[in-house]
Amino acid sequence: MSQSLDDISRQLKKRHRKSARMKWLSFGALLLAGVFLVLFLADMLIKGLPAFQQAYIQVEVNYSERASELPLAAVEADVRELVSRGYLRLIPNRMEANPDLLGTQRMEWVLADDEVDQYLQGADSSLSAKHKAVVDRLTEAGRAELQFNTGFFTNGDSKLPEMAGLASAAVGSVMLLIVTLAFAFPVGVMTAVYLEEFAPDNRFTRFIDVNINNLAAIPSILFGLLGLAIFINFFGAPRSSALAGGLTLGLMTLPIIIITARAALSSVPDSIRHAAFGVGATRWQTVRDHVLPLSMPGILTGSIIGMAQALGETAPLIIIGMIAFIPDAPTSFTQAATVLPAQIYTWASMPESAYVERTAAGIIVLLSVLITLNATAVYLRKKFEHRW
Amino acid sequence: MKRFAISSIGLAAVMAATMGTAYADNHTREQLRIVGSSTVFPFSSYVAEELGTTTEWPTPVVESTGSGGGMKLFCEGNGMDTPDITNASRRMKVSEFKRCQENGVTDITEAMVGYDGIAFAQSTTNDPIALTREQIAMALLEKVPQDGELVENPYTKWSEIDSSLPNREIRVYGPPTTSGTRDAFEELVLEAVTEDMDIYGGEGYTNIRKDGAYIDAGENDNLIVQKLENDTEAFGIFGYSFLEENADKISGASIDGVKPKPEAIGSGEYPVSRSLWFYIKNSHAEEVPAMADYVKLFMSDKMISDLGYLKGIGLIPMPEELLNEWQEKVADRVELKLSDLK
Numbered sequence: 001m002s003q004s005l006d007d008i009s010r011q012l013k014k015r016h017r018k019s020a021r022m023k024w025l026s027f028g029a030l031l032l033a034g035v036f037l038v039l040f041l042a043d044m045l046i047k048g049l050p051a052f053q054q055a056y057i058q059v060e061v062n063y064s065e066r067a068s069e070l071p072l073a074a075v076e077a078d079v080r081e082l083v084s085r086g087y088l089r090l091i092p093n094r095m096e097a098n099p100d101l102l103g104t105q106r107m108e109w110v111l112a113d114d115e116v117d118q119y120l121q122g123a124d125s126s127l128s129a130k131h132k133a134v135v136d137r138l139t140e141a142g143r144a145e146l147q148f149n150t151g152f153f154t155n156g157d158s159k160l161p162e163m164a165g166l167a168s169a170a171v172g173s174v175m176l177l178i179v180t181l182a183f184a185f186p187v188g189v190m191t192a193v194y195l196e197e198f199a200p201d202n203r204f205t206r207f208i209d210v211n212i213n214n215l216a217a218i219p220s221i222l223f224g225l226l227g228l229a230i231f232i233n234f235f236g237a238p239r240s241s242a243l244a245g246g247l248t249l250g251l252m253t254l255p256i257i258i259i260t261a262r263a264a265l266s267s268v269p270d271s272i273r274h275a276a277f278g279v280g281a282t283r284w285q286t287v288r289d290h291v292l293p294l295s296m297p298g299i300l301t302g303s304i305i306g307m308a309q310a311l312g313e314t315a316p317l318i319i320i321g322m323i324a325f326i327p328d329a330p331t332s333f334t335q336a337a338t339v340l341p342a343q344i345y346t347w348a349s350m351p352e353s354a355y356v357e358r359t360a361a362g363i364i365v366l367l368s369v370l371i372t373l374n375a376t377a378v379y380l381r382k383k384f385e386h387r388w
Numbered sequence: 389m390k391r392f393a394i395s396s397i398g399l400a401a402v403m404a405a406t407m408g409t410a411y412a413d414n415h416t417r418e419q420l421r422i423v424g425s426s427t428v429f430p431f432s433s434y435v436a437e438e439l440g441t442t443t444e445w446p447t448p449v450v451e452s453t454g455s456g457g458g459m460k461l462f463c464e465g466n467g468m469d470t471p472d473i474t475n476a477s478r479r480m481k482v483s484e485f486k487r488c489q490e491n492g493v494t495d496i497t498e499a500m501v502g503y504d505g506i507a508f509a510q511s512t513t514n515d516p517i518a519l520t521r522e523q524i525a526m527a528l529l530e531k532v533p534q535d536g537e538l539v540e541n542p543y544t545k546w547s548e549i550d551s552s553l554p555n556r557e558i559r560v561y562g563p564p565t566t567s568g569t570r571d572a573f574e575e576l577v578l579e580a581v582t583e584d585m586d587i588y589g590g591e592g593y594t595n596i597r598k599d600g601a602y603i604d605a606g607e608n609d610n611l612i613v614q615k616l617e618n619d620t621e622a623f624g625i626f627g628y629s630f631l632e633e634n635a636d637k638i639s640g641a642s643i644d645g646v647k648p649k650p651e652a653i654g655s656g657e658y659p660v661s662r663s664l665w666f667y668i669k670n671s672h673a674e675e676v677p678a679m680a681d682y683v684k685l686f687m688s689d690k691m692i693s694d695l696g697y698l699k700g701i702g703l704i705p706m707p708e709e710l711l712n713e714w715q716e717k718v719a720d721r722v723e724l725k726l727s728d729l730k
Contacts (some may be wrong), residue, residue: 085697089438090441092442117673126633156447158437159434159701160437239469276697292686321451323451323452324451324452325429325432325450326454327436328446328447335419336449350430378466
């Protein structure tokens with residue numbers, strides 16, 4: 001059976017049409033992913049940006065004898081409900097620390113209640129009509145305004161939305177990453193060096209090889225259970241501490257570091273090793289002086305990506321008790337700490353609308369840090385990359 | 389590369405040192421550790437924050453583990469690595485008390501802080517409705533009695549259960565199984581109704597129907613409130629504080645003739661209410677000196693009385709007489725006995 005020219009040209013057209021169709025289909029997939037990304041970012045920005053501003057009002061604070069017992073008495077009745085309780089409750093402490101205040105009256109800019117903040121931002125607010133009128137009056141007199149929310153970056157968590165900030169979670173995250181890096185980096189790199197440079201290629205090392213790849217893929221929550229069993233119950237690391245959390249995340253990051261470090265080591269050409277052996281260097285000298293320095297950019301890139309992953313992780317931390325109300329920043333590795341994603345998770349379940357803003361603002365901050373970390377990784381790779 | 393080796397060794401040394409201090413910390417502890425119920429969590433952390441900002445003590449760590457999870461951690465032993473206080477949205481169970489005893493946690497003081505009611509609510513566009521617990525159970529159970537037999541729940545409209553009820557489809561938004569509110573609802577409504585009915589074998593039956601009449605709306609009570617605004621035919625199940633905050637949009641059904649009001653919840657007249665508790669491990673009193681101040685602050689009028697701060701975030705206070713009684717009991721650190729729990 002022979003094909004006519006017509007048949008062939010028809011088939012050709014069909015194939016070309018199919019090719020064009022697949023091109024648009026795959027482009028559509030890209031577009032869909034792009035649209036989701038843009039929607040997500042826009043949603044976060046719209047929801048989160050108001051949290052970077054916070055309402056303050058100017059009130060007359062009366063440091064009377066009575067106010068040191070009953071802080072509410074320090075401000076006039078009509079604005080009592082508008083001032084944050086977080087400010088009022090500290091008045092007695094401030095008076096104790098500074099006895100000169102007693103008997104004085106001052107106009108002060110103070111933190112406003114979250115409902116005042118919501119009202120000034122134009123969102124739904126449960127303020128009564130009477131209080132709204134007071135806020136309007138204050139705004140007109142220039143005594144109520146939105147200022148940059150420095151508290152968001154200097155305070156820890158709080159049950160008063162207007163006081164809640166990211167600072168203690170950020171400190172916790174940094175301490176956690178220090179532990180993670182201190183544990184996972186040396187162990188991971190040395191493992192990779194052994195497997196790549198020293199280990200014989202036999203059934204045992206291949207078995208280990210397969211298992212490391214599997215470890216990189218297991219759900220992170222399992223590392224939480226492992227961390228609870230080993231670090232907390234067996235070694236006695238304190239629950240919720242940066243030490244326990246960092247070691248747990250270190251376990252999770254270990255396979256990533258090993259895999260990337262091995263890839264970096266194996267990309268160093270054998271001619272370099274042969275040259276070193278040729279002048280009588282031992283294997284360790286070869287590795288230490290030549291192979292490792294040459295592969296360091298690749299290893300660092302992998303480690304940074306591993307760290308970025310650890311920074312965004314929450315699941316294993318639930319198990320070891322880091323998802324908790326911990327407003328104080330930790331000062332040592334054994335103190336209770338919380339981390340950025342955990343803070344976002346805690347805020348997301350609170351009913352007040354001010355927390356919804358803060359949740360989104362927290363996500364914006366976390367995303368910015370992650371993007372910076374990944375950009376550093378890309379930069380390092382580009383800068384130090386060797387092409388053989 | 390030498391530097392790399394040295395810094396690795398240095399880091400290892402730092403870690404060993406921190407491990408060492410962890411061990412030393414095991415004897416006294418400045419920071420109080422609290423675990424337990426997610427319902428009590430907002431109240432407990434509010435008090436914790438107040439303690440942290442207004443006193444010298446560091447803010448206690450409050451972990452939301454659920455009542456049962458908290459009891460498990462609390463009863464593990466007397467070591468300094470176990471929690472000092474556990475919160476609970478129900479009383480300690482006898483089995484939990486025994487577990488505590490077995491592990492040497494014998495000196496426990498019980499404290500009641502107030503109540504929490506569960507609302508069965510609808511959009512305010514409907515007429516007020518009065519339901520009984522039995523009607524609610526019949527609407528929601530997977531199997532119901534009919535002609536002396538247990539059958540798959542056949543009811544699709546409220547009027548089929550009782551002709552006096554409106555001709556509305558049965559559709560209820562409620563919390564998922566992981567929620568304490570769901571536990572309490574199952575116990576106080578479904579179990580309470582079914583354990584008195586011989587057909588269920590004298591035991592509580594709490595399986596909720598899965599044919600779509602009960603809609604699992606997630607842990608977020610705000611979401612259920614929003615759903616009720618749009619879906620005016622439906623009912624929702626959530627904590628009382630959300631009913632109070634959204635009184636302009638939703639209203640609670642009266643259950644067994646009682647409306648969900650703070651007084652009725654406080655007195656126990658409203659049947660779907662529970663009391664909130666925390667338990668103190670007295671053996672830690674000396675090693676964790678912050679505990680005494682925290683307990684005193686939590687039990688103070690400033691926090692849990694009718695004029696207290698916690699009322700503002702949804703706690704239903706006890707009547708004054710009962711409050712005074714509990715304040716005294718806790719101040720004296722009365723030891724919890726098995727006979728109290730039976």
